Amino acid sequence: MSKETKYLLSESDIPKAWYNINADMPIDPGETAWNAVLDPATQKPLTPDALSAIFPKRFVELTASTDRWVEIPEPVIDVYKLWRPTPLIRARRLEKALDTPAHIYYKYEGVSPVGSHKPNTAVPEAFYAKDEGATGMITLTGAGQWGSALAMACRFFDLECHVYMVRVSYYQKPYRRILMESFGATVLPSPSDTTEYGRKLLAEDPDHPGSLGIAASEIVEAAATLAGKLKFGAGALLGPVLMHQTVIGLEALQQFELAGEYPDVVIACNGAGSNFGGFAFPFLHQNFTAGKNTRAIAVEPMACPSLTKGKYTFDCADAANTWPLMKMHTLGHSFVPAGIHAGGLRYHGMAPHVSALYDHGDIEAVAVHQRPTFDAAIQFAGEEGILPAPESAHAVKVAIDEALRCKEAGEAKVIAFNLSGHGHYDLGAYDAYLKNELEDYEYPDEAVQEALSQVPEVALG
Amino acid sequence: MSKETKYLLSESDIPKAWYNINADMPIDPGETAWNAVLDPATQKPLTPDALSAIFPKRFVELTASTDRWVEIPEPVIDVYKLWRPTPLIRARRLEKALDTPAHIYYKYEGVSPVGSHKPNTAVPEAFYAKDEGATGMITLTGAGQWGSALAMACRFFDLECHVYMVRVSYYQKPYRRILMESFGATVLPSPSDTTEYGRKLLAEDPDHPGSLGIAASEIVEAAATLAGKLKFGAGALLGPVLMHQTVIGLEALQQFELAGEYPDVVIACNGAGSNFGGFAFPFLHQNFTAGKNTRAIAVEPMACPSLTKGKYTFDCADAANTWPLMKMHTLGHSFVPAGIHAGGLRYHGMAPHVSALYDHGDIEAVAVHQRPTFDAAIQFAGEEGILPAPESAHAVKVAIDEALRCKEAGEAKVIAFNLSGHGHYDLGAYDAYLKNELEDYEYPDEAVQEALSQVPEVALG
Numbered sequence: 014m015s016k017e018t019k020y021l022l023s024e025s026d027i028p029k030a031w032y033n034i035n036a037d038m039p040i041d042p043g044e045t046a047w048n049a050v051l052d053p054a055t056q057k058p059l060t061p062d063a064l065s066a067i068f069p070k071r072f073v074e075l076t077a078s079t080d081r082w083v084e085i086p087e088p089v090i091d092v093y094k095l096w097r098p099t100p101l102i103r104a105r106r107l108e109k110a111l112d113t114p115a116h117i118y119y120k121y122e123g124v125s126p127v128g129s130h131k132p133n134t135a136v137p138e139a140f141y142a143k144d145e146g147a148t149g150m151i152t153l154t155g156a157g158q159w160g161s162a163l164a165m166a167c168r169f170f171d172l173e174c175h176v177y178m179v180r181v182s183y184y185q186k187p188y189r190r191i192l193m194e195s196f197g198a199t200v201l202p203s204p205s206d207t208t209e210y211g212r213k214l215l216a217e218d219p220d221h222p223g224s225l226g227i228a229a230s231e232i233v234e235a236a237a238t239l240a241g242k243l244k245f246g247a248g249a250l251l252g253p254v255l256m257h258q259t260v261i262g263l264e265a266l267q268q269f270e271l272a273g274e275y276p277d278v279v280i281a282c283n284g285a286g287s288n289f290g291g292f293a294f295p296f297l298h299q300n301f302t303a304g305k306n307t308r309a310i311a312v313e314p315m316a317c318p319s320l321t322k323g324k325y326t327f328d329c330a331d332a333a334n335t336w337p338l339m340k341m342h343t344l345g346h347s348f349v350p351a352g353i354h355a356g357g358l359r360y361h362g363m364a365p366h367v368s369a370l371y372d373h374g375d376i377e378a379v380a381v382h383q384r385p386t387f388d389a390a391i392q393f394a395g396e397e398g399i400l401p402a403p404e405s406a407h408a409v410k411v412a413i414d415e416a417l418r419c420k421e422a423g424e425a426k427v428i429a430f431n432l433s434g435h436g437h438y439d440l441g442a443y444d445a446y447l448k449n450e451l452e453d454y455e456y457p458d459e460a461v462q463e464a465l466s467q468v469p470e471v472a473l474g
Numbered sequence: 475m476s477k478e479t480k481y482l483l484s485e486s487d488i489p490k491a492w493y494n495i496n497a498d499m500p501i502d503p504g505e506t507a508w509n510a511v512l513d514p515a516t517q518k519p520l521t522p523d524a525l526s527a528i529f530p531k532r533f534v535e536l537t538a539s540t541d542r543w544v545e546i547p548e549p550v551i552d553v554y555k556l557w558r559p560t561p562l563i564r565a566r567r568l569e570k571a572l573d574t575p576a577h578i579y580y581k582y583e584g585v586s587p588v589g590s591h592k593p594n595t596a597v598p599e600a601f602y603a604k605d606e607g608a609t610g611m612i613t614l615t616g617a618g619q620w621g622s623a624l625a626m627a628c629r630f631f632d633l634e635c636h637v638y639m640v641r642v643s644y645y646q647k648p649y650r651r652i653l654m655e656s657f658g659a660t661v662l663p664s665p666s667d668t669t670e671y672g673r674k675l676l677a678e679d680p681d682h683p684g685s686l687g688i689a690a691s692e693i694v695e696a697a698a699t700l701a702g703k704l705k706f707g708a709g710a711l712l713g714p715v716l717m718h719q720t721v722i723g724l725e726a727l728q729q730f731e732l733a734g735e736y737p738d739v740v741i742a743c744n745g746a747g748s749n750f751g752g753f754a755f756p757f758l759h760q761n762f763t764a765g766k767n768t769r770a771i772a773v774e775p776m777a778c779p780s781l782t783k784g785k786y787t788f789d790c791a792d793a794a795n796t797w798p799l800m801k802m803h804t805l806g807h808s809f810v811p812a813g814i815h816a817g818g819l820r821y822h823g824m825a826p827h828v829s830a831l832y833d834h835g836d837i838e839a840v841a842v843h844q845r846p847t848f849d850a851a852i853q854f855a856g857e858e859g860i861l862p863a864p865e866s867a868h869a870v871k872v873a874i875d876e877a878l879r880c881k882e883a884g885e886a887k888v889i890a891f892n893l894s895g896h897g898h899y900d901l902g903a904y905d906a907y908l909k910n911e912l913e914d915y916e917y918p919d920e921a922v923q924e925a926l927s928q929v930p931e932v933a934l935g
Contacts, residue, residue: 018555021482094479095563095859102556106630124585126859128898168856169567191901194908195852195861394656395629398556398587437589437898440652447655 018105020268022098027090032259034294035252036081037301040369046473047369048252050076051338053329056471059337067236067245069141075253083256085137086144092136092169096125097260101268101429106396108416115419116274117412118429120265120292123399127192129434130288131162131248134257139166142244149173151236152246153203153228156182156356157189158402158434159248164198166246174198175243177205177231180223188438203228208235226332226346233335249285250330250339250364258291261431266295269429276307278415280430282407283311283320283378284357286364292431294366297375309376311367312407314386316454317350319343319363320371320378322461327471328362338471342368345464351454353383354442355403361464379411382453386410387446390436402434403442479566481729483559488551493720495755496713497542498762501830507934508830509713511537512799514790517932520798528697528706530602536714544717546598547605553597553630557586558721562729562890567857569877576880577735578873579890581726581753584860588653590895591749592623592709595718600627603705610634612697613707614664614689617643617817618650619863619895620709625659627707635659636704638666638692641684649899664689669696687793694796710746711791711800711825719752722892727756730890737768739876741891743868744772744781744839745818747825753892755827758836770837772828773868775847777915778811780804780824781832781839783922788932789823799932803829806925812915814844815903816864822925840872843914847871848907851897863895864903 035048042048050059064073075083085093104117122130142150149172154160160176167174176198183190183202190200203223204211208231214221221227236245247254262279269275279296283289289311299305313320319342328343330336343362344350350359363371370376390406392413393399401409408430419426436443445451496509503509511520525534536544546554565578572578583591603611610633615621621637628635637659644651644663651661664684665672669692675682682688697706708715723740730736740757744750750772760766774781780803789804791797804823805811811820824832831837851867853874854860862870869891880887897904906912 017485018552019485021484023482024478024480091479095567106556126855126861165859169859187905188898188901191905191908192861192898195855195901195904197856391656394587395658398626398630400587400653400656437649437653440649440656443656444648444652447652 030082071141123435135162135166164193164196177203229331255290262295276429286367318380348464491543532602584896596623596627625654625657638664690792716751723756737890747828779841809925861897
């Protein structure tokens, strides 16, 4: 076995194709309609033509594709080369501090210029839009992690980028807004005066704080007005997004060959599925087709436990009830999670692929509280140097728990997790933790029951 | 010639020894007393014993060493492995945007966990302190780049870390303070109530904004009180610091072999010398001993042009006139540079090694204004993705200027610069730039003349 700390690949090792789990899903799409996307008005499946008014055509094609391997376009690989392949790192100092016989590895996506895994899908989406003659892209963002990835990708392909940022974040967390603007993006506090809906809300309350749901509704209105010149950039949830992210797991597979080991368990935080899917799906492919038996654990916050406590049913993709219905593990689209610092994990639903795999028993899920998650993040930073993003810290927490179980059991298991981003934009959260001001929000049963009661009844025909 | 974007090395390529330019300095120390360190009270050279009360003994030994290669201790290499070797990247997209025949390469030190080159010296300094039985380290920091590197290094070697942070930065720029605290450091706003001097200033003005000079005086008092239990961590200026940083240039030399090219010019920003020295000295070694002829350009801000406009003479190392006298290019220790955003370049003096080499004609220096520097940074980010630290942007600016000169002349020169850090903690500066609020501060002749008139007269011998 190798003695290295980091397992590095060369540029020629960047995967030539993404892995499309549609080809291997252990569930027949007809069986549970797990991958149907329904028009919220008619509850009939949306046609590719309807979807192509919003998304790039290529993106819509990929949604339905069952090709196992989808070639990565050369211009996308050229951009990936700026920071990919990302390192796989053996956390030797952490292992020693935990005094565990387990081997702990982490794939580090924070080396991307914007500090997270998000550009893995932003870049191909911008490429498709450019390739199909769009003049720009439009999207929404909470604290700005997705928005900054799309802003960078649009700059690379010489596209406009319009980002609707939740108004309260726009003013309170200006750093990622400035990063987006540095890449030439137009960032609008939502509600904004660019849509009828936004103007109405601002007339009622000029200091309206906004929400992702409101931003989503503004996007729908703005995209319709712009009639296809701007394509919508999707940061999570949808099949092609998860597929674009599989470069992470595909690289990790090669890196484990260099390390001469194979993971017994892979772990990733899970907000709307793209980080978890990107890391875990290539290992599931090995489980499905090559006789491997790796456990895949999705980690979610106790304050927003869509897999572990949600219902598997059709629900709206957005809080405002204007986006399509998808079958997913959901807490109800009107459920408002408590204000935990892992903003990227505060989503009521879950990617249909991840939901179906969980329902089918192919993956596991664990929910963790905020404070022990930050405990784990601080311990990790003290040993490995990298301060994790609060989202990524959820995976750190469960990896440490697994390593401690190995210590008790005396088992030298191989544990791998995806460190999806660094925490340089999240120091406010660490400050609150260090001042002992963080709360552990219990999952409020009644709120979820109330929200689930508003989930539309869908009778597929 | 290779077609790669990034030139990566494996861990076994981390240099086994630092390069000590003392062995090759083209100036006899006796000739100009360029490397003497004088007691400010007596103006006599400080003895190793006196210095060892403050610095680790090994650090003091290295100050005088003329061994060309100094072995890097194994525990230091083990920590370097967490992020080193850092990549050398060919800026192919930038070259294309500039339409230049030049080849532009940058060494990227922002991949370190704290985002800059500073840990290259923080780690060995903490190792020496631990090895010699100290319980911790003490230092001062402006905006916190050096402090966060030392905090991380101390955490790795299980040492206390006490950082005196200029009070106005402590409150206005909390992010790096929180990063230091996340590594377990004690960060004190200076003036603080831990020293007599600090208490006196706070009694006069409880909201005293502080300065690096005041923090320096507090450190001297606190270190004396603590009687050697805490060692002082030096972030720049001194010979061993520059030597520790030569891992940067030594790796780059190996990476240029992989690229099949050799730089005609190397460029680095220059505040107190350690970033420039770390990148350029290994190339100077090739100039001195292997017949190479690479130009080395130190870039400084027009608002603080210690090489291009300063006087080469003995001056105090700190603004408060309590630290030793060193021979250096200086604007006068009482010179207060304008508030440019590249805080790391706002220092009145310059490392004695860099000063002597400049005086002797072995290196070049260029001063640039703030606004065109940010123009260059934005262009660089748009092509290469990485938003540079404002300090590092000075090197970007001069690299682009050189590349444009090559375009005019039709010369395919090889240009290399050190991108010493990322700008994730400097978005406030980018916001000011994007709002067109940055000023280009002219170098104020009278202020420098006034400050130079306060430089002590030293009669050696």
